[in-house]
Amino acid sequence: MSSPKRLAQLLSAHNTRPLFDSVEAFLFDCDGVIWKGDKLIHGVPQTLDLLRSKGKKLVFVTNNSTKSRRQYAIKFQSLGLSVTEDEIFSSSFAAAMYLKVNNFPQQNKVYVVGGEGIIEELQLAGYTGLGGPEDGEKRVQLKSNFLFEHDKTVGAVVVGLDPDINYYKLQYGTLCIRENPGCLFIATNRDAVGHMTDLQEWPGKKVNLHVVYNLDNFVSLQFLFWISGAGCMVGAMCGSTEKEPIVVGKPSTFMMEFLLKKFQIDTSKMCMVGDRLDTDILFGHNAGCKTLLVLSGVTTQSTLQDPSNIIQPDYYTSKISDILELLGQ
C-alpha cells in the first residue's frame, strides 16, 4: 500500500509501462474520467479497447446512486461504449449487495431516500423498496391531529443523492431509524458535491460557475456546475436521527471487498483511476490499490500540489487516453 504522503508522479513514458504490466484490473470512476455530463472524454473508447485487448479486467466504480447498473449500461452504450452490467459497480448496487451479504431478511422492507436506481437494485436483489421517487410529491402537515404512520417492517433506510428531497421522506426515514428496532441506516456515499452538468452554451450573462481550463484540447473550456451531493441528504438524516450511517460507496472499502471476492485479484494488482482525491484516490489507498489521478474532472493540478492536500495518488495525468500515447500505441 502506497503512503498517502509520497508526492504523486506525473505519468510518463518511463513509468507507464511498468504500471501497465503490473496491473491486472483497472477500476475507473466514471464522472470526470470516462465522461463529463453527457459527453465522452477524448480518447476513452480507444483506451478501453487497448486495455481489453491486453487482457486487463475493467471495472467501473461510481458513487452516483441515481442509476442502476442496467441504467448505467444504457448510458455507456449511448456514448458508444460496450460495457456490461457485470463490469459496473454503482453505489446503488453496493447498497443492495450490502444487505445481501449481511443476510438482510427478504420479508423486511427498505425505505429509500434517493433515486430510482436504488429502488431497481433492491428489487433485483429480491428486496422491496419503499419511498424513492414515489414519495417525491408527498407533504407533511405540521398541525394537531395529523398522523404520520410508517411501516414497522422497514428494517433498513438507504440514503443517496435525491433531487426530490422533501420533509416527508426525511421524516419517514427518521421515524424508521428511530422507532423500528435494529433498523439499518445505509448511505450510498457522503460526497458533499455530486454531479456535474456541462454548460456548453454561454448564456450571455454574468454567471457564477467554476471555470476549469481543461488540459484536453478537445474541450477547450468547460463550465462546471456543482450540485450538492448525497452528503447533503445523509447529513440531514444524521441531524434528525443522531446516528451515523454505514457507507457503502467510495471511500468505504465495502465495494472493494465485494470486488475482491468476485475477481480474486490481489489489490496490489489493481489500479484505481479517478478524478477525486477524497473519494477515488482515498478509496484506492484504503484498499491497497495503485492509484492514478486524472485531471479531466473536479481536481486541478494546483489542488493536487497544494501543501494542504494530504491525499497523494501514486501517479497523475491529464486524461486516461494519455496511457495510449505513453505506451506508444
Next chain:
Amino acid sequence: MSSPKRLAQLLSAHNTRPLFDSVEAFLFDCDGVIWKGDKLIHGVPQTLDLLRSKGKKLVFVTNNSTKSRRQYAIKFQSLGLSVTEDEIFSSSFAAAMYLKVNNFPQQNKVYVVGGEGIIEELQLAGYTGLGGPEDGEKRVQLKSNFLFEHDKTVGAVVVGLDPDINYYKLQYGTLCIRENPGCLFIATNRDAVGHMTDLQEWPGKKVNLHVVYNLDNFVSLQFLFWISGAGCMVGAMCGSTEKEPIVVGKPSTFMMEFLLKKFQIDTSKMCMVGDRLDTDILFGHNAGCKTLLVLSGVTTQSTLQDPSNIIQPDYYTSKISDILELLGQ
C-alpha cells in the same frame, strides 16, 4: 454554576421557597412547558400571574424558528396569556440579533432555509431575507445546460426548521456558503426532534406513537408525534458545505449574552425552566443559571434518572404550576 453531575432534586415544599426568593428572572421554554401543541398546560396562567405579582421578570425562550416574536405574541394571546413581544426570545429573533450585534452590513442579503418567522425578524432588523417559504415550490433540473444562479450579495445563510425543505433551497444555500466570500452559516438550533403535535383523537387503528403517561391528571394520556427538527436541515447544509454553523439558539449562550445585556441581572439570579435536557437544561448550565426541568414535555422521569444521562437540572417537577402549590398559594 451548578455541576451537571449533581443529581436533580425533586421540587418540594422545603426547597421551592429558597429557589423562588433567590431568582429574579424566570426563563421559560414554551413547547412542553407552557403549551403542548395548541393546548395550554394546566395551571400555567395562574403560575405566570403569581410570578409577575411578585415582581419576577418572565422571559420565553424558544428554539422554534418558524414564528417571529410578533407571531408568538399572537399565539400566547390566543391561549389567553398576556405576553409582550419584548418578553419573547425565539431563535428566529436570535438569528436577526446575531447579525445585528456583529454589524452585518444592511446592503448584504440573507438567504433563508426555514420559515416565515425568520424572514419577518430579518425584515424588522432592517435586513433583506431571500428564500424561505417563497422558494418552497422551486425545483432544480439535473441536466446539461441548466444554469443555477445565486445572488452574490448574500452574506449569510440562516437555517432553521423547514417543513418545505427542497433541493433548490439546499442547493441555493450551499452555493452561497461555498462561493460567496465570507458568507456566514447560521443555524437557529440543531435539535434532532422539533415540534410535537398533539393527537387528541385516537384514530381507531394501530399507530406508532410515543405514549407518555402524563403526571398531570388534566391530560390523562398524551400521544406525541415526533417531527424532525432543524437539526435535519442544518445537517443537510453541513453535509453539502463541509462547514459547521454558528448556532444562535439553545444550548448556545448567544441568546443568554443578549438577555444579560438587556436585563442586567446576574445569571445566578435567573432560573431556566424547560422540558429538554440537551437544550434547555444545558443552556441554563452553560450560562450559569439555576435550572428546573418539568416533566410535562419530552423528558420522562426515567430518562432523567437513567445512569446514562449526564445532564442534571438543579430541580425537577411535573409541571410549572407545582410552584403554586408548593408555595402554598
